Structures are given as C-alpha cells and as structure tokens.
Amino acid sequence: AQTVTQSQPEMSVQEAETVTLSCTYDTSENNYYLFWYKQPPSRQMILVIRQEAYKQQNATENRFSVNFQKAAKSFSLKISDSQLGDTAMYFCAFMNQIDYNNNDMRFGAGTRLTVKP
C-alpha cells in the first residue's frame, strides 16, 4: 500500500518570503503522479501543482515549484513570495497508475500554513 507522510503539521512564513513544505511517500511502483492540493478555509480542494514520476524536470506553476527526488521518494513544495491568500491547509497526494480508469489517490495528513503580514 502506498503511504504519504507530511511531517510538518503547522508552518508559518512572513509575507513575501519563501517557505518549503515537505512530503515523503512510499511505493514500490515506478509510474505514478504526485500532487499538492490547497484547502483554504472555504474548504474547497484546489489543485496547486502535479508531477509525473517519469519526468525528471521539477514542475513549476508561477510561485509554486516542487523538488521531486524520486530515489529518495521526496516531493517538497516551495512557495515563493508568499501571499496572505496562501494561508491554507496543504495536502500532498499520491496517485498510482493502476489502470486506465482507476486512480486511487492517497493523501498525506496535511500541513497548515499561515502567512503572516
């Protein structure tokens, strides 16, 4: 079974600074996807960024980037120029490619990020 571990229950960062959220996972598979989801107080689950395991290049989306270390099974999220609107719970998620129609997504326990003015 795949497991996802987020070892930082809470983190805080000053506005405009950079913060890194850590995530490790455990799998014996070679093909899979990794995600970071953001859950603001509105409760909505918002996809922030995804990484395909077969790609060596780290994914980036504007101020969000990841450091994907496949051998170490590590997938950290870096948020640059933090904004107050980044305050939310952040979930790391793993999705195995079992078959074409079935994707079982597993989430970490989440990291509560607070951006301070």
Add this chain to the structure above:
Amino acid sequence: DTAVSQTPKYLVTQMGNDKSIKCEQNLGHDTMYWYKQDSKKFLKIMFSYNNKELIINETVPNRFSPKSPDKAHLNLHINSLELGDSAVYFCASSHPENLIGGLPYNEQFFGPGTRLTVL
C-alpha cells in the same frame, strides 16, 4: 457552471438516522469518488465508481452505501448514523487523459464538500 456539486452543504442530524448526500458532475467524467475528511483534516478515499461500477471500496462500514443511478451522479447513503461519522465528505470526479509519455492521467475535480454533524 459548477463542475462537481454536492447537496446539502451542511447536514446536522441525530444519531441513528439515515441520511443521503448527493453528488453530481457535469464534466462528462466516467469515474467518481467519495472521500471523508475527519476532524484532524485527514482525507481518505471511501469509494470509487467507474461507469456506475464499484472500483474501490476501502474499509468502510456497511452502513455506508454509494449509489450511482447514472454516470453523472454518485450519491452516498448512510444508515444508522453514529457520532464518529461527523466529518466533511468530498465528492470528486475524473476522466482519463493521455499525457505526453503515454501514461493515462486522471485529474480529480473535487466538489465543495458536505459537512455532516451527528448529534
């Protein structure tokens, strides 16, 4: 133009009651899911349906029964509600998409969640 919708948004009920949460997606997706997020924010998959067929059934009590009348709907029925059922329930849907490299990718689109409170 809500892609994945859930009703109700909030549900407060007494222990022992039977309740349902409805989920509808207008994205034309083949696969739908139910997740439970407990008070500690831990998000865990409960069920997955593909074309009205059950694919994933995690260790969930028999009191929980998903029902898919058609591809666009996956409703969650809960019988004999217990205090421990209090949580936020998320519905999601996905559809296979081929990315460069040939591996299928199913991005999951989440509904807004339903907060269930059992008194």
